[in-house]
Amino acid sequence: MIYISRKEHFNAAHKLYNPSWSEERNKEEFGVCSNENWHGHNYEIIVTVKGLVNKESGMIINLKTLSDIIKEEILDKVDHKNLNIDVPFLKGIITTTENVTIKFWEVLESRLKEENICELHRIRLYETPRNFIDYYGEK
Amino acid sequence: MIYISRKEHFNAAHKLYNPSWSEERNKEEFGVCSNENWHGHNYEIIVTVKGLVNKESGMIINLKTLSDIIKEEILDKVDHKNLNIDVPFLKGIITTTENVTIKFWEVLESRLKEENICELHRIRLYETPRNFIDYYGEK
Amino acid sequence: MIYISRKEHFNAAHKLYNPSWSEERNKEEFGVCSNENWHGHNYEIIVTVKGLVNKESGMIINLKTLSDIIKEEILDKVDHKNLNIDVPFLKGIITTTENVTIKFWEVLESRLKEENICELHRIRLYETPRNFIDYYGEK
Amino acid sequence: MIYISRKEHFNAAHKLYNPSWSEERNKEEFGVCSNENWHGHNYEIIVTVKGLVNKESGMIINLKTLSDIIKEEILDKVDHKNLNIDVPFLKGIITTTENVTIKFWEVLESRLKEENICELHRIRLYETPRNFIDYYGEK
Amino acid sequence: MIYISRKEHFNAAHKLYNPSWSEERNKEEFGVCSNENWHGHNYEIIVTVKGLVNKESGMIINLKTLSDIIKEEILDKVDHKNLNIDVPFLKGIITTTENVTIKFWEVLESRLKEENICELHRIRLYETPRNFIDYYGEK
Amino acid sequence: MIYISRKEHFNAAHKLYNPSWSEERNKEEFGVCSNENWHGHNYEIIVTVKGLVNKESGMIINLKTLSDIIKEEILDKVDHKNLNIDVPFLKGIITTTENVTIKFWEVLESRLKEENICELHRIRLYETPRNFIDYYGEK
Numbered sequence: 001m002i003y004i005s006r007k008e009h010f011n012a013a014h015k016l017y018n019p020s021w022s023e024e025r026n027k028e029e030f031g032v033c034s035n036e037n038w039h040g041h042n043y044e045i046i047v048t049v050k051g052l053v054n055k056e057s058g059m060i061i062n063l064k065t066l067s068d069i070i071k072e073e074i075l076d077k078v079d080h081k082n083l084n085i086d087v088p089f090l091k092g093i094i095t096t097t098e099n100v101t102i103k104f105w106e107v108l109e110s111r112l113k114e115e116n117i118c119e120l121h122r123i124r125l126y127e128t129p130r131n132f133i134d135y136y137g138e139k
Numbered sequence: 140m141i142y143i144s145r146k147e148h149f150n151a152a153h154k155l156y157n158p159s160w161s162e163e164r165n166k167e168e169f170g171v172c173s174n175e176n177w178h179g180h181n182y183e184i185i186v187t188v189k190g191l192v193n194k195e196s197g198m199i200i201n202l203k204t205l206s207d208i209i210k211e212e213i214l215d216k217v218d219h220k221n222l223n224i225d226v227p228f229l230k231g232i233i234t235t236t237e238n239v240t241i242k243f244w245e246v247l248e249s250r251l252k253e254e255n256i257c258e259l260h261r262i263r264l265y266e267t268p269r270n271f272i273d274y275y276g277e278k
Numbered sequence: 279m280i281y282i283s284r285k286e287h288f289n290a291a292h293k294l295y296n297p298s299w300s301e302e303r304n305k306e307e308f309g310v311c312s313n314e315n316w317h318g319h320n321y322e323i324i325v326t327v328k329g330l331v332n333k334e335s336g337m338i339i340n341l342k343t344l345s346d347i348i349k350e351e352i353l354d355k356v357d358h359k360n361l362n363i364d365v366p367f368l369k370g371i372i373t374t375t376e377n378v379t380i381k382f383w384e385v386l387e388s389r390l391k392e393e394n395i396c397e398l399h400r401i402r403l404y405e406t407p408r409n410f411i412d413y414y415g416e417k
Numbered sequence: 418m419i420y421i422s423r424k425e426h427f428n429a430a431h432k433l434y435n436p437s438w439s440e441e442r443n444k445e446e447f448g449v450c451s452n453e454n455w456h457g458h459n460y461e462i463i464v465t466v467k468g469l470v471n472k473e474s475g476m477i478i479n480l481k482t483l484s485d486i487i488k489e490e491i492l493d494k495v496d497h498k499n500l501n502i503d504v505p506f507l508k509g510i511i512t513t514t515e516n517v518t519i520k521f522w523e524v525l526e527s528r529l530k531e532e533n534i535c536e537l538h539r540i541r542l543y544e545t546p547r548n549f550i551d552y553y554g555e556k
Numbered sequence: 557m558i559y560i561s562r563k564e565h566f567n568a569a570h571k572l573y574n575p576s577w578s579e580e581r582n583k584e585e586f587g588v589c590s591n592e593n594w595h596g597h598n599y600e601i602i603v604t605v606k607g608l609v610n611k612e613s614g615m616i617i618n619l620k621t622l623s624d625i626i627k628e629e630i631l632d633k634v635d636h637k638n639l640n641i642d643v644p645f646l647k648g649i650i651t652t653t654e655n656v657t658i659k660f661w662e663v664l665e666s667r668l669k670e671e672n673i674c675e676l677h678r679i680r681l682y683e684t685p686r687n688f689i690d691y692y693g694e695k
Numbered sequence: 696m697i698y699i700s701r702k703e704h705f706n707a708a709h710k711l712y713n714p715s716w717s718e719e720r721n722k723e724e725f726g727v728c729s730n731e732n733w734h735g736h737n738y739e740i741i742v743t744v745k746g747l748v749n750k751e752s753g754m755i756i757n758l759k760t761l762s763d764i765i766k767e768e769i770l771d772k773v774d775h776k777n778l779n780i781d782v783p784f785l786k787g788i789i790t791t792t793e794n795v796t797i798k799f800w801e802v803l804e805s806r807l808k809e810e811n812i813c814e815l816h817r818i819r820l821y822e823t824p825r826n827f828i829d830y831y832g833e834k
Contacts (some may be wrong), residue, residue: 001555002515007547011267013152013177018334029335031342032219033522038152039219040179042267048551053519056435057446063548064448080171080178094336098280102331128150128181130285130340134326138279142829143795157612168613170620183745192797195713195788196724202826203726233614237558241609269563270619273604277557289707291733296473307474309481310775315774316708317733358727358734371476376419380470404813406737408424409480412465416418416702416787428684430569430594449636455569456636457596459684497588497595545567545598574751585752587759650753654697658748687758690698690743 003121004060005048008070010079013040014095017084038082044072044126047108051118061118073107101125101133108116109137142260143199144187147209149218152179156223177221183265184213186247190257200257208254212246240264240272248258248276281324281399282338286348288357291318293372295362316360322404323352325386329396347393349407351385379403379411389414420538421477422465425487427496430457430510432447434501455499462491464525468535478535486532490524516544518550526554560616561604561633564626566635569596570651573640594638600682601630605665607674617674625671629663657681657689666691700743701756703765705774708735709790712779733777739821740769742757742803746813756813764810768802795822796828804832 016030024113026034033039047070062073077087083095089107093099101123126132131136155169164224165173172178186209190199216226222234228246232238240262248259265271293316294308298387304312311317325348329338355365367385371377379401387398404410432455433447443451450456464487468477494504500512506524510516518540526537543549571594572586582590588636589595603626633643639651645663649655657679665676682688710733711725721729728734742765746755772782776789784802788794796818804815821827 001553002519003551004515005549007552009267011178011180013179014379016336018336020332029340035219035221035225037221037224038175038177038252039150039221040152042181043152053513053515056438058433058435058513058516060515062446080174082174082176082178085176086174096331096336098331098338099336102280128148132283134281134283136279140831140833141797143793144827144829146825155614157614160612168618192791192793195716196715197711197791197794199793201724235609235614237560237609237616238614241558271561273559273561275557287823289734289736291735294475296475307479313775313777313781315777315780316733316735317706317777318708318733319706320737337435358730360730360732360734363732364730374470374475376421376470376477377475380419406704410422412422414418414422426593426684428597430596452636452638454638454641455594455596456567456638457569457594458567459598497591499591499593499595502593503591506597545565572753574753577751585757599729652748652753654699654748654754654755658697686702688700690700692696 001007001050002053003048003050004063004066005046006063006066006070007044007046008067008075009042009044011040011042011083012078012083013038014083015039016094016096018094038084039064041127043078045104046122046124046126047120048122049112050121056059064082065117069108069111073111074104077083080098097125097127097131097133098135101135105135105137140189141192141199142187143202144185144203144204145202145209146183146185147206147214147266148181148183149214150179150181151217151222152177152221153222154178155233155235157233177223180266182217183263184209184243185263185265186259187261187263188251188257189260204254204256208247208250212250236264236266236270236272237274240274242277244274251252279328280331280338281328281339282341282344283324284341284344284348285322285324286345286353287320287322288353289318289320290356290359290361291316292361292370293317296372318361319405321330321356322369323348323382324400324402324404325398326402327390327401329394330398343393343395347386347389351389352382375403375409376404376413379413383413383415418467419470419477420465420467421461421480421483423480423483423487424463425484425492426459426461427492428457428459429495429498429500430455433513435511437471446550452501455501455515458544460495462521463539463541463543464537465539467538469522482532482534485496486525486528490528491521514542514544514548514550515552518552521555522552522554527545557606558609558616559604559606560622561602562619562621562622562626564600564623564631565598565600566631567596567598568634568637568639569594570639571595572650572652574650585612594640597683599634601626601660602678602680602682603676604678604680605668606677607676621671621673625664625667629667630660653681653683653687653689654691657691661691661693696745696753697748698743699758699761700741701758701761701765702739702741703762704737704739705770706735706737707773707778708733709732709778709793711789712739713753713789733779735738736822738773740765740792741817741819741821742815743817743819744807745816758809760812764803764806768806769799792820792822792826792828793830796830797801800830800832 016033017026083090105123106121112120124134155172156165222229244262251259261275263273295304296309361368383401390398400414402412433450434443500507522540529537539553541551573582574587639646661679667675678692680690699716711728712721778785800818807815817831
């Protein structure tokens, strides 16, 4: 069992806002992140999959394939977008890094199961170089 | 003459959009950067000032002073904001990295002239780790 | 279960020295790190906590809260300090990255238990970009 | 139990090529990585070992010792070399990052067992800043 | 006058070797870099152009255009290639970072003159994160 | 004319303190940097030299030679040292990054003149990733 990781990036706008709370509570809980006119980030995503090394190719999965899957399932839908408005699979959630990472997991795990090549191990999502989330699909 | 630089960062939303152009031309020129619902970045700014070393302190300018000036004049106004909407000194411009950097120069140079300690040499603004602008106040 | 990490930094002096050893043995074991007049580092600390996502806030813990706790319990006590002399909770230990990380764990875990929001998962401490320790509280 | 990591780097040439496949299949599977005249990388390797902290030294293993072992067993054999031609312990494998990492594990684990100081935990090998392998010796 | 920079990367093999010298002198001058079976690098290139900001677009040059030009003129020709063998415009030179950077300048300057949008200011080429060349076209 | 740069690093302790000032004034001017028990940094130094490319070697200066000179003149004297106490050529100065950079320039320029291969162009010294000095020998 060995683990391969691919790092990609995207730029997006968002805000943290719970519509069932008052303006005051949103401001209190989310601070400057609740600015009504949005703010944004250069997100970095590291996708780690695990599997056995194929004897013939010497690879778990072709990195080109993994990179294409990330692009189709994630980057094409979130890059240069507003995470609160423009992304169907993020609709209705508060766009914290925690929630966004869990949604990315659902989308990627489902696709990788179809491909049946390797298993998703972890998604790491950096909102900034100093804040990041790790999710292993644990429920 | 010696040069000291301080690096800071801020997170902001923006879009590239010229209101005097048609939607088509905006899309053609600015591509995904013209997404009407905004996108955003973790901007990094490096401010370089130059001056003579003060014999008593061994410094051109106290970095705490320089950092406070950048915070007051720039970061407090742009961090977790929308560059097209929320920032008075950016009103009416297309928020390309070029234009934003020139505006930052005007604001900082004016303040440093008041302080009369050292001279602004360069502003470098990273929109992403791979795209950045340098401005030296040349007209 | 999901994991959130916050990266912070501090600058400190230290030396590696076991007072029960001879000068020769200290030099032999610790090399240049035993220089009697100290040396120092830009340390980087990554604190990882784990927990469930709060349905209302979309967060495990507010990163502002986590960052404040790290500041109060760690950074305010070690930043711009001498780790061998100035830090009460490091007194009497050899200030290797191993020992410092374990002490940071004790201090942070105790505080996070009081706060009762989430569980400490890992402390990673970089002494330099090429040397770092991971501690998960295993005894 | 605590974990210490040391990061090193080396520069090497390689190509991905399975001699039992046709040129077409090599090109199809490995793309530009199969260029017959080679390409190369600035590899980065992070070696993590685990153990108990020695009470007297405050260390799991002297980092100088660990660094010397990595140099003798790995770097001296692969730095400024061709991974497909010049490295005896890589002979006969397809030099994917997966396979190279597994071979590094075998070489380092064997040496660390002789030294009998600490246990190898993980080898992480970056082929580029965006592609990396983690191996924990799992079979 | 303002300066915009774009960072790109490529992976290539090379060796330093002067065919008019003896093996001994090549080894003496170029050391491990003269290994006959090649070695390689993850090169990083930063291309800086200068110009006036276009009033309508707010840009010196569309970064997509600049990025496409670098791709067509440089990356497509050197990525996953052997710099000594595979690249027509590098034929006959010793592939030091100095010489490669000067050749990149010639190729890019010629293309940018055709495009007639902006002026090439500097090419920075990193062979490793610790070694890099800057060239401004000075003769 | 072309420019080559080499990046190196060292770890050192220091404090900012002017002995002709009162404790209060030292604290006021230098803040936490004046802590009597020292603090420290992982300094990074980038040395840039300029010259013509030697036709035979394709190099301005052999990077091994440049690296050795930096090691002999700078690193061997400051690494794992206290900049205020242990370094003869820094005696009597306030160890601000400004003053340390100027002293490094004097030492390196003098040695490079002896070697008579190339000319010192710039010394950049990072005290932290966010604070750095550039010196070009301007008086």
